[in-house]
Amino acid sequence: MTEFSSILSTTNIRGAYRSSQELTSSSAAAEAPAKGESFADVLSEAATKAVKNVRESEAVAQKGLTGEVGAQRVVEATLELESTVKVMISMRDKVVEAYQEVLRMPI
16 A cells, blocks of 8 residues: 555646646746736636646546556546646635635725
8 A cells, every 4th residue: 555655646746737837837927927918818728727627538448448548547547637636626715715805905
């Protein structure tokens, strides 16, 4: 069981690293202020990427059921999906928490 948990951790780390590379790439960081994107645009783009990731993971899972893709790729896609869902849930919770904090502010 220890061996499986180390594999699981390594896969999660790789998925998180890939996701962080997209978020912290120097070209994207330089691009955002130049465009003058609003917060709504950033959230919309993040949601679009999350939906795309979910659809890709589902497609890989379906291919795994038909035998077109190996079990390792299906597991990786499932872990990426899990990671995406967890990040989106935590983002949603933070947005709701911020909204509630604004509502509590005196006028």
